Amino acid sequence: MWNQTTEKAIIRKEKHLEEEEEPSEDEEVIYKIEVPANRYDLLCLEGLSQALRIFNGLDPIPTYTVANISKESMLRMHVKPETSQIRPYVVCAVLRGVKFDEARYNSFIELQDRLHQNICRRRTLVAIGTHDVDTIKGPFTYEALPPKNINFVPLKQTRSFSADALMEHYKKDLILKKFLHIIEDSPVYPVIYDCNRTVLSLPPIINGAHSAITLQTKNVFIECTATDLTKANIVLNTMVTMFSMYCERKFEVEPVEVTYTDGRSYVSPDLSLYQMVVPLSYITTIVGVSLPAYEVARQLNKMQLPAKHSLSEKNETSFTVSVPPTRSDILHPCDVAEDVAIAYGYNEILKITIPSLKPQSLNQFKDLIRTEIAMVGYTEVLTYILCSSKEISTMLNREDDKTAAINGNPRTADFEVVRTTLMPGLLKTVGHNKDHPKPIRCELTYSDDFEKCSSAAWLIFEVCDVVRLDEKKDVGASNHCKLAALHCGATSGFEVPTCNLLILLRPLCVIIEIVIADTGLVDRIMELNGAPFVSPGDNMGYYIESSKEPEYLAGRQASIIYKGEKIGTFGIVHPQVLRNFDIPDPCSFVEINVEKFL
Incomplete structure (x- = not known):
């Protein structure tokens, strides 16, 4: 736009x-x-003008190649094991025979700055270093050393600094001081040397003055250090593809071998195309326009996505789309369909009236559950879907079963993993509010004369998703909608959740004989789903059986079995778990997988 x-x-x-x-x-x-945030190839004038010329049919789609040289003649980057403490990855490449003028040089620097602000996340994920390769000598080493052991002349300076002195110096720099926090608290700083122990860069802060590029530079060495190898490769590919057009051999890049002390090695950059097969029917359905195969291929070529169509055995047309290294935003067939729509023109697509939509059955069911539970006196809470790893393991007396999806870049220790149960959120809610007066609830508690009495207690519930790792899913994890409810009060016991929270135990022979109330929480849920209470082993309804979950008190817990499958648990929360969450009063808890009813 x-x-x-x-x-x-x-x-x-x-x-x-x-x-x-x-x-x-x-x-x-x-x-x-x-420019769309995921189109890194459009962040410089070179990429933008090239995309426009290809779109208008003035230029062909360029073919990027890696120079065919032997490994023996390649430049090498040796990575020391200490770098794993701070920035473990590095990828490199060389542009040979570059012809810079002032405009090209400025664009080269600006692209680095824009990438640093965008995909590099202000240099926290990736930091780019560019050097005049004729002023340095390989092989290079990527190391992590104590700051006092690093000394060099930084870019735009005339004297040598130790790394710790340099950090103090740059605290007054309006631009560089924003990046100091990335490494300043680390016992070791990342640093790149050539074979003569000349410092190339102190990533992600500053390059060395010795290898600075100028308008006279002909050969450019590019290194990207990172905490995310995928993003490092995207950044390197963007840099070399955009400026290889100025090389003596146009669109050709010289590779660099990166080796680790543990024997791992790889050659970068990887400029190969990868293939994606997309059915024509999928594209036309998504776009909303019936286009012939040749027209779809033409539109994709305008977007720098070479495509060939073919017929399958079922006489269905599909496209084999070749995704170039400049288009890291193409991850799924829907991205291909989007590019067809962009090339065809959104204004050319016939506007249609969106039909009235209906909520999904699961959402309707969740709303019904919320209404029913609220009607018996419970208050809904919404807790964070992220939590610390110990909150779903040791704080619940559980072993870590390695089924939690891990947050790769948590801001705090409270957001390390995606929750696998709703229990920590409800317990934390009570723990954080324990100093506030409990609301007065009219609870059904049964004494010998079956009189109703009221007491102060927390009655809260949540209906929301938990996530577990799942190799069968394309994203590696799956969501499960669960209902959880918690009763916390001075009289909380197994008879309370049955009469007040979990009254689904009609013939309770495991713990205690109880008179069943008509307002039972889970009874209501089961009744809504037409699930009768049956004898153990009968798969036509639901029943309970004793369980041994570590988060509950032994002998005061049970599993809920529905149509032969375990769908939930309930019981009195273990005293150690309550202490872990700083809760002084006893609690009863139930958790059910509500998706099993659909």
Whole structure:
């Protein structure tokens, strides 16, 4: 998307000037172009102009190649094991015979800055270093050393600094001080040396002055250090594909071998195409326009996605789409369909009236459950789907079963994994509110004369998803909708959840004989689903059986079996679990997988 403006209008808007206040800038027309956040190839003028020329049929789609040289003649980067403490990955490449002028040089620097702000997440994930390869000598080493052991002359400086002194120096720098926090608290700093122990860079802070590139530089060495190898490869590919057009051998990049002390090695960059098969019917359905195969292929070529169509044995047309290294945003067939729509033109697609939509059956069921539980006096809470790993393991007296999806970049220890149970969230809610007065609830508690009495207690519930690792899913994990409810009060016991929370135990022979109330929570849920209470072993309804879950008190817990499958548990929460969550009063808890009813 683009719009036309002028430098004067931009200055007036930025400085909030009135119409009569004229800025000094001229009225030269400027085009402002909005670039999608995932189109890293459009972050520089080279990529943008190339994309426009290909779109308009003025240029063919370039073929990027890796120079065919032997491993013996390749430059090498040796990675020391200490780097695993701070930035474990590095990828490299060389551009040979580059012809810089002032505009190209400035664009080269600006692309690095834009990538640092975008995919590199302000250099926390990836940091780019560029060097004049004629001023240094391989093989190179990527190390992690104590800051006092690193000494070099940084870019735009004239004297040598130790790394710790350099950090103090840059605390006054308006630009670089924003990146110091990434490594300043680490006992070791990452550093790249050549074979003469000349420092190339102190990533992600600054490059060395010795290897600085200039307008006269002909051969450029690019290194990307990272905490995320996938993003490092994307960044490196973007840099080399955009500026290999200025190389003596156009669109050719020289590879570098990266080796680790444990024997691992790889060659970067990887500029190979990968193939994606997309049915024509899928594309036309998504886009909403019936297009012939040749027209879809033409639109994809405009978007730099070479495509060939073929017929299957079932006489169905499919496209084999070749995804180039510049299009890291193409991850799924829906991305291919989106590019067809963009190339065809959104304004050319016939607008249709969206039919009235109906909520999914699971959502309808969840709303019904919420209403029924609220009607018997429970308050709904919404807790974080992320939690610490210990909250779903040791704090619940459980062993870590390795089924939790791990957050790769948690901001705090409280958000390390995706929860596998709703119990920690409800227990934390009570623990955080224990100093507040408990609400007065009219609970059904049965004494010898069956009189109703009221007491103060927390009655809370949640209906939400938990996540577990699942190799059968394309994303590696699956969601499960669960209902959990908690009763916390001075009289909480096994008879309370049965009469007040879990009254689904009609012939309770495991623990205690109880008179069944008509307002039982799980009884209501089972009744809503037409699930009768049956004898153990009968698969036509539900029944309970004793269980041995570590988060519950032994002998005061049970499993809920529905149509022969375990769908939940309930019982009195173990005292140690209550202490772990700093809860002084006894609690009863139930958790059920509600998807099993659909």
